[in-house]
Amino acid sequence: xxxxxxxxxxxxxxxxxxxxxxxxxxxxxxxxxxxxxxxxxxxxxxxxxxxxxxxxxxxxxxxxxxxxxxxxxxxxxxxxxxxxxxxxxxxxxxxxxxxxxxxxxxxxxxxxxxxxxxxxxxxxxxxxxxxxxxxxxxxxxxxxxxxxxxxxxxxxxxxxxxxxxxxxxxxxxxxxxxxxxxxxxxxxxxxxxxxxxxxxxxxxxxxxxxxxxxxxxxxxxxxxxxxxxxxxxxxxxxxxxxxxxxxxxxxxxxxxxxxxxxxxxxxxxxxxxxxxxxx
Numbered sequence: 001x002x003x004x005x006x007x008x009x010x011x012x013x014x015x016x017x018x019x020x021x022x023x024x025x026x027x028x029x030x031x032x033x034x035x036x037x038x039x040x041x042x043x044x045x046x047x048x049x050x051x052x053x054x055x056x057x058x059x060x061x062x063x064x065x066x067x068x069x070x071x072x073x074x075x076x077x078x079x080x081x082x083x084x085x086x087x088x089x090x091x092x093x094x095x096x097x098x099x100x101x102x103x104x105x106x107x108x109x110x111x112x113x114x115x116x117x118x119x120x121x122x123x124x125x126x127x128x129x130x131x132x133x134x135x136x137x138x139x140x141x142x143x144x145x146x147x148x149x150x151x152x153x154x155x156x157x158x159x160x161x162x163x164x165x166x167x168x169x170x171x172x173x174x175x176x177x178x179x180x181x182x183x184x185x186x187x188x189x190x191x192x193x194x195x196x197x198x199x200x201x202x203x204x205x206x207x208x209x210x211x212x213x214x215x216x217x218x219x220x221x222x223x224x225x226x227x228x229x230x231x232x233x234x235x236x237x238x239x240x241x242x243x244x245x246x247x248x249x250x251x252x253x254x255x256x257x258x259x260x261x262x263x264x265x266x267x268x269x270x271x272x273x274x275x276x277x278x279x
Contacts, residue, residue: 004124005100006046007091008034009195010053010061010108011077011084021252022053022108023060027265029277032064033251034108036265037117039278041104042070044117045124050094050103054079069279073097085215086222087195092208098201102127105197105225110251111261112196119243120198130229131198131241132159138188140249141170144256146177150193150226151186152242159240160233162193162226191244197225198241206232 010022023032038049049072053061058076065072077084077093084090091105104120106112116133123131134152141147146167153161168177168186175186199207207228214223232238250261268274 003047003100003102004041004045004121005048005050005098005103006038006041007050007052007094007098007103007105008037008108009087009090009105010034010051010057011079011090023057023064024252024258026252026258026261027278028269031265031278032108033111033261034064034106035068035278036274037106037110037112038068038070039274040112040114040117043114044121046104046117047071048100049073050075050097051108052077052090052094054084067279083221085211086227087225088207088223088228089211091199091204091225092211095201095204095208098204101201103199103201103204105195105199107195107251109253110194110249111265112194112249113245113247115247116196116245119245120196123198123241123243126241127200128198128239128241129200129203130232130238131243132193133196133243133245134191134193135245135247135249136188137168137175137186137190137192138170139247140192140194141168141175142253142257144254145169147253149177150195150224151177151179152191152193154191154242154244157242159229159242162230162233164224164226191242193226194249195225197229203232203238 049070051074055076075094077090119133146169148166150162151165165177165179168175211223
């Protein structure tokens with residue numbers, strides 16, 4: 001079995017939520033959402049965890065990893081003026097702690113379900129430079145407000161375009177959002193990235209060069225994974241393998257999401273789809 005590291009991005013500000021949602025207790029035993037993703041990941045080849053966070057919430061991060069049955073390293077992302085520099089910068093911050101040739105990257109405040117990690121393990125067997133498991137937009141929306149998603153264009157199981165889109169809300173049989181300052185319509189069955197990527201160490205090293213160039217030129221305050229992948233697709237013919245998930249996503253975007261997430265997790269435990277305790 002391929003050895004995989006799980007990089008969990010837990011450095012966000014949680015502006016719309018009102019605080020560090022990545023460590024908010026939600027499960028019946030006060031589990032955070034990332035505990036559930038880790039549980040599924042460990043069943044599918046992951047044997048090491050890197051938790052990326054900020055110094056401002058380090059005590060919460062340390063408390064959240066107590067008792068986890070896996071080697072763990074907490075990495076702190078530098079946040080000038082208290083603001084993270086984006087997901088690409090977050091991932092490259094983990095390079096010194098990365099000991100495997102491949103890593104899965106996910107958000108701490110999203111629940112990706114078991115099927116996602118079954119897919120990433122299958123994808124990892126081919127040792128791609130990059131792969132992703134997108135979801136259908138309709139399975140990722142919140143009823144409490146607009147969300148940000150990276151809209152994907154896929155051809156023959158490869159990613160050809162990925163565009164950060166914000167303030168996405170359902171509008172009847174489609175969704176509305178904003179991309180590059182323009183209002184756009186998005187199909188509800190459009191594939192979207194939930195920041196679930198399989199990346200080779202060599203690609204992350206290349207991403208470090210890309211990020212440093214951006215920082216040196218001060219061309220962007222926030223440098224995202226989709227930005228980097230699109231750049232490499234356009235300029236280096238990077239092949240990003242995809243395996244679409246039809247699972248329903250849920251996660252924390254707004255405080256109003258708390259009760260729904262707690263209820264759904266409780267039901268998953270009660271139904272036997274999750275054990276009474278994760279470990």
